[in-house]
Amino acid sequence: xxxTTPRSIAALTVFAVLSACSAKGGDPARQYGxxxxxxxxxxxxxxxMSVPRSVGWNSGETPTAAAGLKVEALATGLEHPRFLYTLxxxxxxxVESNSPGTEAFRPKDFIAGKVKARAGAAExxxxxxxxxxxxxxxxxxxxxxxxDHLHSPYGVVLVGDTLYVANTDAILAFNYAxxxxxxxxxxxxxxxxxxxxxxxxxxxxxxxxxxGSKLYVGVxxxxxxxxxxxxxxxxxxxxxxxxxxxxxxxxxxxxxxNPTGLAFEPQTQQLFAVVNERDEIGPDLVPDYLTSVRxxxxxxxxxxxxxxxxxxxxxxxxxDLVAQAIKPDYGLSSHVAPLxxxxxxxxxxxxxxxxxxxxxxxxxxxxxxxxxxxxxFVPFVDGRPVGRPTTVVNGFLGKDNETVHGRPVGLAxxxxxxxxxxxxxxxxxxxxSAAQAEQFAWQKSH
Amino acid sequence: xxxxxPTDHDASxxxxxxxxxxxxxxxxxxxALLHRSFIGAxxxxxxAAFGTDVFYYTTSLWQWSNFSAWLISVGLIVMLVAVIxxxxxxxxxxxxxxNLVSFALVLSAGLLSLVNAFVHSRxxxxxxxxxxxxxxxxxxxxxxxxxxxxxxxxMSRVAGDSL
Numbered sequence: 001x002x003x004t005t006p007r008s009i010a011a012l013t014v015f016a017v018l019s020a021c022s023a024k025g026g027d028p029a030r031q032y033g034x035x036x037x038x039x040x041x042x043x044x045x046x047x048x049m050s051v052p053r054s055v056g057w058n059s060g061e062t063p064t065a066a067a068g069l070k071v072e073a074l075a076t077g078l079e080h081p082r083f084l085y086t087l088x089x090x091x092x093x094x095v096e097s098n099s100p101g102t103e104a105f106r107p108k109d110f111i112a113g114k115v116k117a118r119a120g121a122a123e124x125x126x127x128x129x130x131x132x133x134x135x136x137x138x139x140x141x142x143x144x145x146x147x148d149h150l151h152s153p154y155g156v157v158l159v160g161d162t163l164y165v166a167n168t169d170a171i172l173a174f175n176y177a178x179x180x181x182x183x184x185x186x187x188x189x190x191x192x193x194x195x196x197x198x199x200x201x202x203x204x205x206x207x208x209x210x211x212g213s214k215l216y217v218g219v220x221x222x223x224x225x226x227x228x229x230x231x232x233x234x235x236x237x238x239x240x241x242x243x244x245x246x247x248x249x250x251x252x253x254x255x256x257x258n259p260t261g262l263a264f265e266p267q268t269q270q271l272f273a274v275v276n277e278r279d280e281i282g283p284d285l286v287p288d289y290l291t292s293v294r295x296x297x298x299x300x301x302x303x304x305x306x307x308x309x310x311x312x313x314x315x316x317x318x319x320d321l322v323a324q325a326i327k328p329d330y331g332l333s334s335h336v337a338p339l340x341x342x343x344x345x346x347x348x349x350x351x352x353x354x355x356x357x358x359x360x361x362x363x364x365x366x367x368x369x370x371x372x373x374x375x376x377f378v379p380f381v382d383g384r385p386v387g388r389p390t391t392v393v394n395g396f397l398g399k400d401n402e403t404v405h406g407r408p409v410g411l412a413x414x415x416x417x418x419x420x421x422x423x424x425x426x427x428x429x430x431x432x433s434a435a436q437a438e439q440f441a442w443q444k445s446h
Numbered sequence: 447x448x449x450x451x452p453t454d455h456d457a458s459x460x461x462x463x464x465x466x467x468x469x470x471x472x473x474x475x476x477x478a479l480l481h482r483s484f485i486g487a488x489x490x491x492x493x494a495a496f497g498t499d500v501f502y503y504t505t506s507l508w509q510w511s512n513f514s515a516w517l518i519s520v521g522l523i524v525m526l527v528a529v530i531x532x533x534x535x536x537x538x539x540x541x542x543x544x545n546l547v548s549f550a551l552v553l554s555a556g557l558l559s560l561v562n563a564f565v566h567s568r569x570x571x572x573x574x575x576x577x578x579x580x581x582x583x584x585x586x587x588x589x590x591x592x593x594x595x596x597x598x599x600x601m602s603r604v605a606g607d608s609l
Contacts (some may be wrong), residue, residue, distance in 0.1 A: 043568055043572055044568075045561065045564035045565065046564060105512060106512055106515050106516070106567070107515055107516060107519040107563070107567070108515070108567040223569070223570075224569050225569045225570050226508075226569075226570045227508060227511075227569035227570045227573070228508060229507070229508035229509070230508075280568065280569055312571070312572060313568070313569055313570040313571050313572045313573075314570060314571060315506050315570065315571035315575070316506065
């Protein structure tokens with residue numbers, strides 16, 4: 001015993017560590033669409049972490065766009081821009097925000113926090129909204145502090161003359177008149193939203209029904225997979241419907257781990273969401289997804305993923321709920337972290353992007369090789385996602401894939417139909433437009 | 447501590463005491479060496495983690511698994527301090543020779559607990575069941591034996607020492 005035990009234990013340790021390190025993700029293309037490849041789940045000894053080091057952009061450097069498009073910086077030097085929204089007069093709102101700050105509950109939380117900080121995820125957010133007004137083809141801009149002193153804001157939507165801002169803990173309503181460049185009132189609270197303690201997934205995405213009567217809010221889970229207990233998951237991992245006038249809210253759909261982008265498909269007026277799925281059961285599990293959201297639908301979290309694939313980490317299990325779990329419509333591949341959803345509206349950007357959804361993929365932190373770090377376009381036919389996604393903007397990663405210049409988050413279309421991309425590591429808003437055409441149309445419309 | 451010396455119940459110590467008179471060449475498990483209390487503290491933390499694992503297994507309340515993760519992490523850090531102290535005690539001549547059986551027991555428990563710290567870094571139920579609680583149980587058995595043997599990992603000189 002004296003000699004064999006330590007030796008065999010050492011061998012076991014080495015084997016375990018090696019097997020944990022050798023897990024490489026496969027081709028993400030296998031996980032696009034309605035029937036993604038789903039490998040067997042594995043559990044690892046070392047939490048898989050792989051983040052590129054944040055280096056920012058040198059002057060003159062930009063992301064790269066698909067053929068026929070060009071990229072320029074619309075605004076730089078922002079404080080962690082996350083979400084973009086275009087007002088009817090063409091003014092652009094930039095929500096500058098980051099996590100309200102979460103306590104480290106477990107030894108792992110310390111280490112995870114340090115690793116993610118390398119990728120620029122720990123930067124302090126501005127907790128404010130900045131207004132940008134493009135002047136003369138985007139070459140100059142008016143820039144104004146629009147709303148200050150917010151609390152980890154994310155989603156913004158204008159309905160009539162009311163601007164709704166989803167802080168991490170409440171929806172606030174502000175009076176807005178066209179042309180305003182600053183709002184100094186502190187706003188009126190429409191309703192509370194689930195926030196602390198913990199507030200693991202803090203972003204509250206926001207959209208409005210086509211008739212303007214209801215707001216829809218995405219509320220993320222309070223953990224990866226219930227490791228902070230079931231009690232703190234009460235009312236989380238769900239999409240809420242909020243009555244705009246009374247502020248009454250109810251859960252519209254549940255089991256959506258982190259629904260970070262909500263939007264109505266313009267043709268069918270169907271609510272869609274992009275959802276960030278669970279981590280730490282493999283580089284190719286679980287695919288993040290785009291899905292239509294059914295009223296009363298349950299999408300699996302935490303008990304199962306992609307329909308009825310049971311997650312053994314949850315205890316006690318709920319076979320009754322697993323049986324009800326809805327398969328999402330469209331896989332985006334694993335750990336890409338889709339953080340925004342924007343439908344094109346037959347826009348002038350390019351004929352390729354006439355019908356479908358743009359999705360900003362913030363990029364993976366626990367997958368090797370890295371995945372995401374791009375803006376993609378998912379084509380739609382008759383109101384449903386079909387076919388393969390195409391890359392619209394990439395080049396956020398350094399050529400060595402070990403450094404990161406920026407990470408795409410929020411998306412919006414400006415008055416000219418150009419695609420705007422918020423970059424919360426490069427602290428820039430990028431404007432992606434047709435390479436030659438449209439300049440004339442742009443000047444005419446302003 | 448000092449008073450225990452003549453009535454030491456440790457087997458190897460009794461054996462050594464029976465061999466001959468106390469001279470500067472005589473060895474016994476070193477009770478006054480500093481590393482010993484750190485090994486004991488580390489052992490107590492790692493054994494406690496088995497207790498909290500059992501509580502988690504029976505209640506599925508996440509806070510017990512959280513306790514286990516902290517107990518194992520801190521237990522390992524304290525064990526690392528103990529090993530550093532042990533090395534200093536060897537370097538300064540206060541410790542003369544490894545107490546091999548105790549050393550093997552504690553080393554095994556430490557390596558298992560290191561693996562267990564990673565197992566406990568998983569999320570939710572499978573951070574404890576089944577791998578985590580099994581590793582905690584085996585470590586606990588090894589540490590209880592090491593504790594019964596007096597926690598000390600080294601022999602020290604009996605006479606001429608500052609005991």
